[in-house]
Amino acid sequence: MNIGFTYDLRRDYTAMGFSDEETAEFDSDVTIDAIEAALQGLGHEVSRIGNIYELTRRLAAGDRWDMAFNICEGLYGTARESQVPALLDAYRIPYTFSGPLTLAVSLDKAIAKKLVMQAGVPTPEFSVIHSLDDIGHQKFQGENIFPLFVKPLTEGTGKGISADSIVWDPDAFRKQCTDLLARFGQPVLVEKYLPGREFTAGIIGTGKNAECIGVLEITLNKEAEPEVYSYLNKEFYEERVVYSLVEDKKIISEAADIALRAYRALGCRDAGRADLKADAQGKLSFLEINPLAGLHPVRSDLSILCGKIGVPYTQLISRIVDSASQRVGETSDQAHAKTAM
Ligand SMILES: Nc1ncnc2c1ncn2[C@@H]1O[C@H](COP(=O)(O)OP(=O)(O)O)[C@@H](O)[C@H]1O
Ligand SMILES: [Mg+2]
CATH class of the missing domain: 3.30.1490 (Dna Ligase; domain 1)
Structure with a gap:
């Protein structure tokens, strides 16, 4: 396929004068290069597009692609993650990951919690x-x-x-x-406040085909800010955070059940991560969903999880593209109907 690659490169925005904090969710060259190399390794032709400003220019100039690999997080507004998918929908270009509705409701943690609660998923008051x-x-x-x-x-x-x-x-x-x-x-x-153990569950696929590929436990060591997987603990994870693959079948099944029910209730597609935490009794709850989970080949939780279960990075990207490919030729409504449960 001819794949258009849409992303927010952090350095593009810092060059425009935005701060480190404002651009914290954006991607580095390492991530962009790794995704591009993986797509090329899978035999696709990759056309680098970049952020929404570049995408609008390219669309207006008449450029089109068989599919977009979209990891744009957006900068402004409550629908910032939805802007690129909505634009791609308008031009009927299929793309990886969730659609605009899912991205907007997942970004607002309270709306996401209301929707998952309605689906019977436990989440803190x-x-x-x-x-x-x-x-x-x-x-x-x-x-x-x-x-x-x-x-x-x-x-x-x-x-x-x-x-x-x-x-x-x-x-x-x-x-x-x-x-x-x-x-x-x-x-x-x-x-x-949930004082118990913390987990993140990785998911690949869409709708009925979504599968929890594994659950990571996140533990903090002495150098870390205590009790929270905070901004600084994430930034300095090498010294502060220990990621271990959960082997306990009971925890895996409870975590996978919550993560998949939340993922489907919110209509997530292709891949994502659900963050979970236990209460004082050890019962797990949903904290939030990440429908645009980070894809840094080394640093991101999903890549760390894939490393531990023996899924090479290229295979992760391949499974995301395969899942998205099933929407090629479908209207946005048809794709949505298969996604939302
Ligand atoms: N209700 C809660 N009780 C205890 N810890 C929490 C709670 N909500 C969030 N946290 C801690 O804060 C971290 C970040 O919260 P999260 O909602 O996942 O935000 P982010 O989108 O920044 O990852 C979690 O990974 C967890 O360590
Ligand atoms: Mg989180």
């Missing part, structure tokens, strides 16, 4: 704080509501998440909400 006024609401009064976990509503890559995200009293709660509202200019998600 939560509220959304839109402004400082909400902090004073009656439901946040009293000592027995703590500990809570406080995070930005629509970020990823651990942005806005640190040891301070766990709050134990009203003062810390007010401070953390105030800081996040000011720093990220978006609502804050307040959840019940």
Whole structure:
């Protein structure tokens, strides 16, 4: 196939003046080169496109591709991850990964939680704080509501998440909400704090063919910020984080069940990751889904998982392309009908 490759290269945006934090979710040359090499190794012709600005130029110039390999995360707006897929839909170009609806509802962690809850998936109780006024609401009064976990509503890559995200009293709660509202200019998600073990489940495929390929346990060592898989722990994962493949069949089955039900409820396609955490009794809950899971060949959780189960990187990319290929020739509605459960 002639594959158009859409991505947000971090250095393109830092050159435009955006900060490290603003561009934290974007990709490095290593990731772009690795995906391109894998696609070429599979016999495809790859045309590098880049971000949405380049894509609009190329589409307007009349360029077309058999398929797009899309990993754009977007920069602005609550539908930022949906913008490229929506544009590709408009031009009837099939693409890898989820469609615009799934990407928008998954980006908003509260909406994603509502949808998975409706599908019977366990996820911690939560509220959304839109402004400082909400902090004073009656439901946040009293000592027995703590500990809570406080995070930005629509970020990823651990942005806005640190040891301070766990709050134990009203003062810390007010401070953390105030800081996040000011720093990220978006609502804050307040959840019940889950103190148990942390896992991430990798999924490949679409709809009925989606399969959980394995579950990684994330443990933090002494050098790490305690208790949270935070921005800094992710950044310095070599010294701070231990990833181990879960062998316990009971945990694998509980994690896979939650991850797949969430993945299908949200209509995710081709590949993704669900983040899970246990409560004090060891019962797992859904935290969030990553329908555009990082694909750095070495650093990303999905690649680490594939390494541990013996799936080479090229095979991961091949399985993503195979899953997306099944939509070639289908309308967007037909593809959607097969995805959403
Ligand atoms: N309710 C919670 N209880 C305990 N820890 C949490 C909770 N929510 C998030 N975390 C911690 O914060 C990390 C990042 O949260 P997550 O929602 O996955 O955001 P991101 O999109 O940045 O990965 C999780 O991996 C976990 O360590
Ligand atoms: Mg996460």
